[in-house]
Amino acid sequence: MAFSETMLRHAWAWAGGECECKHDGHGHSERCTAVLKWEKRGKLVPGGWECVLQTPLEQGGAERAENFLIVCLRCHRKMRKKSEL
Ligand SMILES: [Zn+2]
Ligand SMILES: [Zn+2]
Numbered sequence: 001m002a003f004s005e006t007m008l009r010h011a012w013a014w015a016g017g018e019c020e021c022k023h024d025g026h027g028h029s030e031r032c033t034a035v036l037k038w039e040k041r042g043k044l045v046p047g048g049w050e051c052v053l054q055t056p057l058e059q060g061g062a063e064r065a066e067n068f069l070i071v072c073l074r075c076h077r078k079m080r081k082k083s084e085l
Helices: 005-015 073-084
Strands: 049-053 068-072
Touching: 005 068, 049 073, 068 073
Parallel strands: none
Antiparallel strands: 049 068
C-alpha cells in the first residue's frame, strides 16, 4: 500500500519510533514497543517496520494518521498470516 511520506512521518511521530501493535498472541504483553528505525521501513532487519491501517479501508477506515499503526516487521508478518487464513 502506498502512503504519502507526510502521513507516514505523522504516524511515525505518534508511534514515537516504537511498534504500536497491541495484538494478543504475539508474545508481547500489551504494547509491543520494539524500537524501530525510520530508514529501515519494509526491511526484514532489526529496526524494520511497516505501516498498516488500524481499520481497513473496506471496513470504513480512513487514510489518516490517526488510523495508521506503525508495527515492527515481526508483528506485521504475524498480522498478515492471520488475515491470510
Ligand atoms: Zn511489534
Ligand atoms: Zn504484535
